[in-house]
Amino acid sequence: MIDRRRWLSGLAAAAMGALLAGCDKLTMNPVVQQGLAMAEGLTRRAQRLVVDRKALAQEFSPAEISPDFRANGSTAPGDPEYRALVEAGFADWKLVVDGLVERPLSLSLAELRAQPARTQITRHDCVEGWSAIGQWSGARLGPLLDRAGLKESARYIVFHCADTLDPNAPAALGRYYESIDLIDAYHPQSILAYDMNGAPLAVKHGAPLRLRVERQLGYKHAKYVMRIEAVADLAGIGGGKGGFWEDRGYEWYAGI
Amino acid sequence: MPPPRTFVRRHGLTTRLTHWINAAALLVLLLSGLQIFNAHPALYWGDVSTFARPWVAMVAAERGGEAVGITKLGPAMFETTGVLGFSGNEVRGFPSWATLPSYRSLADGRRWHFAFAWLFVVNGLVYLGAGLIGGHFRRDLLPGRDQLAPRHLLREIVDHARLRFAKGEAARRYNALQKLAYLAVIFVLLPMMVLTGLSMSPGMNAGFPWLPELFGGRQSARTLHFISASLIVLFAVVHLAMVLLSGPVNGLRSMITGKFAIREDAR
Numbered sequence A: 001m002i003d004r005r006r007w008l009s010g011l012a013a014a015a016m017g018a019l020l021a022g023c024d025k026l027t028m029n030p031v032v033q034q035g036l037a038m039a040e041g042l043t044r045r046a047q048r049l050v051v052d053r054k055a056l057a058q059e060f061s062p063a064e065i066s067p068d069f070r071a072n073g074s075t076a077p078g079d080p081e082y083r084a085l086v087e088a089g090f091a092d093w094k095l096v097v098d099g100l101v102e103r104p105l106s107l108s109l110a111e112l113r114a115q116p117a118r119t120q121i122t123r124h125d126c127v128e129g130w131s132a133i134g135q136w137s138g139a140r141l142g143p144l145l146d147r148a149g150l151k152e153s154a155r156y157i158v159f160h161c162a163d164t165l166d167p168n169a170p171a172a173l174g175r176y177y178e179s180i181d182l183i184d185a186y187h188p189q190s191i192l193a194y195d196m197n198g199a200p201l202a203v204k205h206g207a208p209l210r211l212r213v214e215r216q217l218g219y220k221h222a223k224y225v226m227r228i229e230a231v232a233d234l235a236g237i238g239g240g241k242g243g244f245w246e247d248r249g250y251e252w253y254a255g256i
Numbered sequence B: 001m002p003p004p005r006t007f008v009r010r011h012g013l014t015t016r017l018t019h020w021i022n023a024a025a026l027l028v029l030l031l032s033g034l035q036i037f038n039a040h041p042a043l044y045w046g047d048v049s050t051f052a053r054p055w056v057a058m059v060a061a062e063r064g065g066e067a068v069g070i071t072k073l074g075p076a077m078f079e080t081t082g083v084l085g086f087s088g089n090e091v092r093g094f095p096s097w098a099t100l101p102s103y104r105s106l107a108d109g110r111r112w113h114f115a116f117a118w119l120f121v122v123n124g125l126v127y128l129g130a131g132l133i134g135g136h137f138r139r140d141l142l143p144g145r146d147q148l149a150p151r152h153l154l155r156e157i158v159d160h161a162r163l164r165f166a167k168g169e170a171a172r173r174y175n176a177l178q179k180l181a182y183l184a185v186i187f188v189l190l191p192m193m194v195l196t197g198l199s200m201s202p203g204m205n206a207g208f209p210w211l212p213e214l215f216g217g218r219q220s221a222r223t224l225h226f227i228s229a230s231l232i233v234l235f236a237v238v239h240l241a242m243v244l245l246s247g248p249v250n251g252l253r254s255m256i257t258g259k260f261a262i263r264e265d266a267r
């Protein structure tokens, strides 16, 4: 009796193991991956179809601001160039805007603060599942791009960051970066935030400048932004998928 | 000699097809959902995560030099080593046998989840459309007036508790409890999964801010998504138990071929 029970549970465990291994094998199969990835395009098109391109993300009242806004990804970048910027209080920091633009820019923080600005209290949704509400003030991305003058061929805006999030990867793949398309770049709530909850951005939240793209998940909101590049396609940058996490299997369209 | 049996046509082709697609989709959605859950195995009420006060959380802790899994339910704590919080020598919410893929990969879990969410929704719409047009809901799922009489319901509850299943004429239609359970799953629980799922989408939020508000905020929607998924599991367990107890061969055959055997003996 005991023997039979042990034999049966062994059999069940073996069947379960085979099933799990089978599912893992499927997950790693490139054809399956491609099939599953088709859902992303479907989701992006469907959401763009039913949500107006100018529709605003929900905004909240000051009383709803989270006292415990969590920081994810890099929280204290060790990159020497970035450390030097922090030491100097970002006095020598400049934001570069280049790529497919008519007039490349190089702006100090003071110049950015003089740009058309927007303040918004929004909910930040991390891909891990948690949410927090914060107030963000920053330069609106649209007017800034207009000032640089996008060329006809520009399709995406790439954000190059100061932090190395994966020190074990080759340099071009270990650095954080992100990208959005022009619909999101020109959305009224897309800003380059320099203030959070009324104070200059803390290092763990991306000082001195981070992106806010309120209709997408947290990993799109690149921190420690150093350079904004307008490009025609994403193939030549990083791992070619449009962002640090995208190169590691996450969706480029992070609207859900 | 076994009592004579006659075959009745029980399930239409659409019902049978969508049933099995739905079962497969739900299984993938459940396992990939638990993979997603494991990225932050804690749930909250309201719009945001009150990190210090989740209503449920799975964590790992050290006790006597060994890692243990702990599940917190409000202020209560339970040791759940091997299943929740810590299993297979790893800090993880749900164990590897309950997630897709079995190893930790939020990215892959999300890919499976959203691909099968599409399949689940399209399949569900086909089923709903066919059921409305073909009269399946009215004819087969809406309880008859006689079935809803308190005395009848009471007797069904007693019959269920004694595991006595309908025979003969009475077996030609679903019993009332069965109908009510199916209706609740089809028109409450499954739509709830879709709506709470979409409520968690920041993209959908911009177009439909009332969506998360309907459920009390995004984190409440995540909580309700989890609770509804748990209720689906509960339904599936009871559903499978009923199939096993009431004659698995006949039940399975009817959902595959459409033919259901009825034994003509007096009860």
Ligand code: HEM
Pocket: A126, A127, A128, A129, A130, A256, B026, B027, B029, B030, B032, B033, B034, B036, B037, B113, B117, B118, B120, B121, B193, B194, B196, B197, B198, B200, B201, B222, B223, B225, B226, B227, B229, B232
């Ligand atoms: C159209 C249908 C669905 C959509 C759009 C959807 C969407 C989502 C989303 C966005 C998450 C991530 C939550 C997070 O950020 O942590 C999630 C998690 C999850 N889903 Fe779904 N889902 C759907 C259907 C289902 C179904 C049918 C089931 C179960 C059978 C399911 C089970 C789960 C579970 C267990 C989780 C993890 C726990 C949680 O976060 O609530 N989902 N789903």
